[in-house]
Amino acid sequence: MEFLFDLVANGLLVGLMYALVALGFVLIYKATSVINFAQGDLLMFAGYAAAVMTGGHGMPLWAMVLVLCAGMVALGFVLERGILRPMVGQPVVSVIMVTVGLGFVLQGLVTIIWGANTRELALPVRFEPYIVGPVFISPINLVAAVIAVLFLIAFGLFFTRSRLGVAMRAVADDQQASMVVGIKVPRVFALSWAIAGLAAAAGGIIWGNQIGVDTFLALVGLKVFPVVILGGLDSIGGAIIGGLLMGVIESLAAGYLDPLVGGGTKDFIPYVLMILVLFVRPYGFFGHETIERV
């Protein structure tokens, strides 16, 4: 029983970190109907930049966070303007392939600039775990979870309350109707990429710290994929719940199944779950069920 508590608590914390990365996918999908396969690579890029700034240049943490966030927002704008805007009006599949290509370019780029060695991204957080009853919680997981929660709340407010957020929802729903009510659709596209850049910055710092910075960091994007599908591609709430669920399931699989079969289950259980969910709800748990009147 205590073991179970421990697994669930740590699963939830990791789940929040998944949710934060999932948010990047959801933001872009909501506004532009494009699945950005380069989201994990953006995160990796941010992780590299963070590691170089704190490690190589010895920049203080606060400065690194500021520079990184500003830089990733700018990168989001540039990518949208430079390679996605020209694709407007093309089939969605073509646009998705562009994001796949972008992912490979980013991988190549970081290797050329910063090399392929694994770098450490240290954060000034104490190492010894907090012990709450039967539960061991590592402080860095807690910090990551808090950052993730702050981001998630901010994005949630942005989408439901702010004029721009509502405009983004409108664009996701119908572009033609958005233009006719006076929404500047290209600006909304650019903004969604910028915010996805910001989510990648946060994700890059947190995950880079957890698993080290090299090109494998991009795989976080792939791991988060079942989270996004599970929660529903266009639902922020779904991303959060999907992330939490995935974190817990992974943690339980690692705790209970791995000892039986000799390990590795936590890496594929999420995908099994994703497939099962898709059988029942093709649009995910909280995804937008398309209303069709025939």
Added chain:
Amino acid sequence: MTIECHLDIRGVSKHFGGVQAIGDVSLQVNRGEIVSVIGPNGAGKTTLLNMISGFYHPDSGSIRLADRDITRLSPSRIATLGVARTFQNIALFRGMTVLDNLMLGRHVHMRTGALSAMLRFGPALREEVQHREVVEDVIEFLDIQPLRKQPAGALAYGLQKRVELGRALAAHPQVLLLDEPMGGMNIEEKEDMARFVLDVNDEWGTTIVLIEHDMGVVMDISDRVVVLDLGQKIAAGTPDEVKEAPEVIKAYLGTQAAS
């Protein structure tokens, strides 16, 4: 009241590949007028509307709104200048409620910044209340009170058309462009819609350009009628004048009937 040209379209042409959709069409609409554009399918009516609202830009010619050249402006810019429209095949935010759709119709009038709107204090709250009042007026005017919380995509066709008109009206437009507002409706719905169009024009003095196939409605509500055929303007005038014009009878019924 002096007559003032509100919408001034001069010699616009538009090609799609080798096809000329609109060729050298001019049209002046005075402030407060209801002008209908009629013509057989493929005459270029919707293309003309799309050029006015900025979805297409003409290859040549110019479009002026009051004293401002809007020929090359984007749809969103033209919307902010007070032009609202509906579409033949209905462009609603299908996943959002009727109320949200109408509130988005107020978008061009929303001023408060992202941050204060997020925190919902002071000016942002006041503004929201004002917009909501405008929207409630529109809801009452169109008699759609029970639909407020319904998702727009789930409504019956005629009601979707009505909600789309409501979204356009929520913007308090100077110019209203309606693309077949009565298409696919039954007689009762058509009568309602015709009444709404006349009331809007009466109460707010809104300039209205509409495309419609139902000749009965067109002749009843229009101040003037413009007839397009194969991208050319073949006749214009009061409903009675147009009804008698031989070019119009030819376009609609063929040469034999005209002779």
